[in-house]
Amino acid sequence: DGGITQSPKYLFRKEGQNVTLSCEQNLNHDAMYWYRQDPGQGLRLIYYSQIVNDFQKGDIAEGYSVSREKKESFPLTVTSAQKNPTAFYLCASSISGQDYGYTFGSGTRLTVV
Amino acid sequence: AQKVTQAQTEISVVEKEDVTLDCVYETRDTTYYLFWYKQPPSGELVFLIRRNSFDEQNEISGRYSWNFQKSTSSFNFTITASQVVDSAVYFCALSEVHQAGTALIFGKGTTLSVSS
Numbered sequence: 470d471g472g473i474t475q476s477p478k479y480l481f482r483k484e485g486q487n488v489t490l491s492c493e494q495n496l497n498h499d500a501m502y503w504y505r506q507d508p509g510q511g512l513r514l515i516y517y518s519q520i521v522n523d524f525q526k527g528d529i530a531e532g533y534s535v536s537r538e539k540k541e542s543f544p545l546t547v548t549s550a551q552k553n554p555t556a557f558y559l560c561a562s563s564i565s566g567q568d569y570g571y572t573f574g575s576g577t578r579l580t581v582v
Numbered sequence: 583a584q585k586v587t588q589a590q591t592e593i594s595v596v597e598k599e600d601v602t603l604d605c606v607y608e609t610r611d612t613t614y615y616l617f618w619y620k621q622p623p624s625g626e627l628v629f630l631i632r633r634n635s636f637d638e639q640n641e642i643s644g645r646y647s648w649n650f651q652k653s654t655s656s657f658n659f660t661i662t663a664s665q666v667v668d669s670a671v672y673f674c675a676l677s678e679v680h681q682a683g684t685a686l687i688f689g690k691g692t693t694l695s696v697s698s
Binding site: 500502504509510511512513514517519525527557559561565566568569570571572573574575576578 | 588591615617619624625626627628629632634673677680683684685686687688689690691
């Protein structure tokens with residue numbers, strides 16, 4: 470079955486460490502997205518990519534980095550520069566275009582310990 | 583700037599009650615799309631509906647219905663005869679066109695609790 474796989478489901482990070490969250494899709498979607506969800510804040514866009522080897526900053530890109538070397542994969546690195554990384558991270562993909570909804574992964578919950 | 587407002591943070595109802603979730607949006611675009619998503623406790627967002635700015639017809643799908651009113655920039659969602667399984671966080675979203683593509687901006691969500 471086609472879908473989006475995010476791993477790991479839970480991730481613990483020590484302060485000062487970089488961590489990478491995985492997002493893989495087999496839907497043949499061109500566009501991929503990363504959102505951060507905090508309680509009461511809804512979903513905020515971190516980065517998005519419409520095609521391979523190209524990506525754009527969203528509203529809260531500081532302290533994060535991404536790569537898009539393959540169409541299927543869009544990993545997110547949470548760097549030590551991100552001051553408050555504890556959150557729920559959601560990856561999504563879609564067919565390029567304004568009128569298509571997203572397919573979401575099941576999320577990664579990151580906790581700084 | 584584009585914005586989506588879901589003024590109701592939490593709603594609690596008893597089974598079989600009808601409930602309406604409000605969504606108000608702001609956009610300068612003449613063509614845009616609106617969406618509703620459901621987030622059950624498992625965390626994954628589930629797509630419910632898409633509506634484009636030129637289609638103001640209301641839509642009904644089973645116990646769900648949506649009322650799109652361009653004049654008031656609202657896209658409200660009604661659940662009829664609510665059930666415990668409807669308990670979730672519901673998000674309204676608006677498509678936003680960027681120079682390098684499009685992305686969805688989300689409201690802060692409404693947490694719906696349905697008790698038996």
